[in-house]
Amino acid sequence: MSAISLKNLDISYGTTKVVQGVNIEVAEGESFALVGESGSGKSTVLKAIAGLAPDWTGEISLLGAPRGHKVDHDFATRCQMVFQDPYGSLHPRKSVDTVLSEPLMIHGLGNRNARVIDMLAAVGLDQRFRFRFPHQMSGGQRQRVAIARALMLEPKVMLLDEPTSALDVSVQAEILNLLKRLRREQGLTYLMVTHNLPVVSFMCDRMAVMNKGRVVEIAPATALHDGSFTDPYTQTLYAASGGNPKYKETL
Amino acid sequence: MTDTLLDVENLRVSFPTPAGRVDVVKGLTFTLGRERLGIVGESGSGKSMTGRAILRLIRSPGRQVADKLMFDGDDLQALSERAMRKVRGARISMIMQDPKFSLNPVMTIGDQIAEALKTHERIARKDIAARVIEMLEAVRINDPARVVKMYPHEVSGGMGQRIMIAMMLIPQPDLLIADEPTSALDVSVQAQVLDLIDELVKNKGMGLILISHDLNLVARYCDRILVMHAGEVVESCDARDLHKATHPYTRGLLAAVPQMEETRDELPVLDRTAWSGT
Numbered sequence: 001m002s003a004i005s006l007k008n009l010d011i012s013y014g015t016t017k018v019v020q021g022v023n024i025e026v027a028e029g030e031s032f033a034l035v036g037e038s039g040s041g042k043s044t045v046l047k048a049i050a051g052l053a054p055d056w057t058g059e060i061s062l063l064g065a066p067r068g069h070k071v072d073h074d075f076a077t078r079c080q081m082v083f084q085d086p087y088g089s090l091h092p093r094k095s096v097d098t099v100l101s102e103p104l105m106i107h108g109l110g111n112r113n114a115r116v117i118d119m120l121a122a123v124g125l126d127q128r129f130r131f132r133f134p135h136q137m138s139g140g141q142r143q144r145v146a147i148a149r150a151l152m153l154e155p156k157v158m159l160l161d162e163p164t165s166a167l168d169v170s171v172q173a174e175i176l177n178l179l180k181r182l183r184r185e186q187g188l189t190y191l192m193v194t195h196n197l198p199v200v201s202f203m204c205d206r207m208a209v210m211n212k213g214r215v216v217e218i219a220p221a222t223a224l225h226d227g228s229f230t231d232p233y234t235q236t237l238y239a240a241s242g243g244n245p246k247y248k249e250t251l
Numbered sequence: 252m253t254d255t256l257l258d259v260e261n262l263r264v265s266f267p268t269p270a271g272r273v274d275v276v277k278g279l280t281f282t283l284g285r286e287r288l289g290i291v292g293e294s295g296s297g298k299s300m301t302g303r304a305i306l307r308l309i310r311s312p313g314r315q316v317a318d319k320l321m322f323d324g325d326d327l328q329a330l331s332e333r334a335m336r337k338v339r340g341a342r343i344s345m346i347m348q349d350p351k352f353s354l355n356p357v358m359t360i361g362d363q364i365a366e367a368l369k370t371h372e373r374i375a376r377k378d379i380a381a382r383v384i385e386m387l388e389a390v391r392i393n394d395p396a397r398v399v400k401m402y403p404h405e406v407s408g409g410m411g412q413r414i415m416i417a418m419m420l421i422p423q424p425d426l427l428i429a430d431e432p433t434s435a436l437d438v439s440v441q442a443q444v445l446d447l448i449d450e451l452v453k454n455k456g457m458g459l460i461l462i463s464h465d466l467n468l469v470a471r472y473c474d475r476i477l478v479m480h481a482g483e484v485v486e487s488c489d490a491r492d493l494h495k496a497t498h499p500y501t502r503g504l505l506a507a508v509p510q511m512e513e514t515r516d517e518l519p520v521l522d523r524t525a526w527s528g529t
Contacts, residue, residue: 037437038408139294168293168464173507173518180517195438201513225512240442242467242511 001064003028003157003189004049009058011041011048018044019056019213028063028156031183031190033200033221035237036210042193045210046159049191050081062157077107080150084162086142090134096120096145097130103152115152122185123148124178140171144178151182160192164199176202197224197241209234256426256458257283257305260319264300264482267312276300276315277482283426287452287459289469289490291504292479298462301479302428305460306339323425341371344419346448348431350411354403361399364418371422386417390447409440413447420451426458434463445472466493466504478504 004026011019019041026032034042047053049060051071060067062079083089090099100116109115120127123144134142143163150158163179164172180203183190194200200207201224209217209231217231229235264276276297281288290298300309307327309315320327322343330338339345347353355363364383368374374382380399387395390413403411412432419427429448433441449472452459463469469476470493478486478501486498496502503521 037439169466170293170504170507170521173509174520176509177517177520196509197438198509198511198513201511202509202515202518237439240439242471 001028002026003030003063004032004191005059005061006045006049007059009045009048009056009060011044011053011056013044013053013055017213019048022058022210022215024208024215024218026189026191028189029187030206031192031204033204033207034191034193034210035195035197035200035207037195037237039212040210041213042210043161046081046161046191046193049079050159051075073107076103076155077153078155079157079159080153080155081159081161082143082146082150082163085166086139086146087134087166089146090142092134095131095133096125096137099145099149100152103149107153109153119148119152122151122182124174138171139167140174143167143171143175147175147178147182151186154186155188157189157191160190160194162194163192165194165196172199179203197238200224209237254284255282255321256285256323258319258321259283259305260317262301262304262315262317262320264297264304264309264313264315266314272314275482276304279479279482279484281477281484281487283458283460285456285458286475287449287461287473289461289463289473289476290479291463291466291469291476293464293504295481296479297482298464298479299430302345302430302460302462305428306343306345307335308339337371340367340419340424341422342424343426343428344422344424345428345430346412346415346419346432349435350403350408350415351435353415354411356403358402359399360401360403360406360414364399364414364421367418368421382421386421387414389420389451390414390417391443392417408436409444412436412440412444416444416448416451420455423455424457426460427452428460428462430462431464432461433468434465441468448472466508 002025006022006024009019009022010017022045034045036042044053048056054069062075067075097116100119101112104112104115117127120130125141125144129137129141164175167175176199182188192204200221204221206218206220208215211233217229217234219229223229227238229238260280262276262279263274265272265274279301290301292298303309304315317328361383364386365379368379368382383399384395387398392398392410392413432448433444436444461469461473470490473490476488476490476493477484480500486496486501488496496505506519507521509518
């Protein structure tokens with residue numbers, strides 16, 4: 001059974017069709033990347049799965065169960081999303097404790113105190129951060145809170161929308177390590193959007209390359225080692241990211 | 252004075268805090284010829300403040316002092332605010348990080364670029380439009396005649412940044428400071444914008460200071476690199492020799508970057524106690 005299965009997915013914003021005919025199967029426990037430049041529709045695919053872009057046709061199923069177009073209470077317990085910008089995705093007037101308890105309250109889960117404490121430890125945040133507000137934390141710490149919030153309901157599938165592109169390289173390394181460790185410990189499935197190919201090489205097993213709303217190529221992440229891509233667009237993207245021999249000479 | 256464009260000695264920038272003034276740039280010394288210098292470091296390392304201090308753009312209550320701040324034979328510290336305005340833009344210009352915040356949202360792109368030109372040069376009105384279009388062509392914007400009539404919200408990030416570059420280069424400065432010019436852009440557009448800056452800088456023989464947190468990018472586009480940490484330069488080397496860097500902080504930063512041929516299971520994280528004295 002695949003964790004995420006997208007069949008002939010078309011997504012529109014108003015009258016504009018931004019994603020066309022996407023077919024992706026992500027196996028359970030796999031880490032799958034969607035790459036492409038801005039405007040290629042990669043984030044829109046994630047939004048459609050999360051229910052934030054409801055104007056889609058085709059088929060989206062998660063862990064074997066098809067997803068409808070409406071807000072789905074149960075869906076949220078199985079699939080959660082982490083957004084790009086930790087400065088924008090946390091409520092400025094809610095403390096970390098409130099942010100982390102909220103999903104538990106919505107889903108009527110008990111034992112909130114212990115769960116919040118455990119989760120802070122799991123994402124590597126000290127307990128003293130529990131009653132802080134977003135403005136009292138650095139970017140890396142906020143992204144840890146955003147990841148913790150997504151994990152509160154113990155989902156099986158995580159949608160990651162450029163989780164590290166707003167962060168410094170050194171902090172990026174910490175967050176990537178954290179995501180990798182969490183996946184190993186909790187057996188999560190990741191669908192990750194990024195435009196950073198080296199991050200894909202580090203984090204993911206397979207990748208789909210998107211251009212102008214279509215998937216042009218699905219390749220294993222090991223293709224990044226030797227650049228064995230078949231699609232010309234992917235090759236351009238690979239070269240632009242520094243994956244060309246000329247660049248290696250200069251290093 | 253021909254080969255040294257900028258000469259900075261012991262530059263300090265400080266901000267007041269409840270616990271007294273804190274130096275965010277602690278005694279920075281470097282010289283720059285007509286070459287490409289990269290400044291790298293994490294957030295808070297003082298790299299952007301250095302860029303701003305060169306243009307004397309540190310606002311009160313921040314304060315900057317330097318033993319020497321010479322640009323092309325002029326002492327920037329001795330210039331009046333009025334004279335300084337003639338230097339900014341015309342002789343040293345700066346490209347900011349995000350075009351969304353640095354373009355005027357209620358002015359057309361053509362008017363904004365024309366304004367940059369009119370401020371620094373006396374030029375006949377009929378020539379202005381031609382120069383603006385010529386400049387937009389130079390930054391590879393298709394159909395510049397249409398773009399001059401557009402507003403910033405109508406263009407993409409990459410295009411916005413190219414417009415910023417056009418605006419900054421139209422008065423033909425001698426030194427260009429690019430403060431994270433591509434952090435807000437995609438990889439594919441990033442390469443285009445940097446290639447463009449690179450080409451313009453080379454052709455016009457300008458000096459360039461490229462401020463970024465991306466080591467590989469800086470290594471690719473600069474001749475020389477300064478690595479900053481906590482307001483101090485921890486390492487200065489040729490871009491070619493970056494992989495031979497010796498300082499533990501530089502090594503740590505280099506190791507933390509994921510590689511295209513990644514086989515490591517875990518990325519090394521900076522151990523922040525290794526090099527700090529305290």
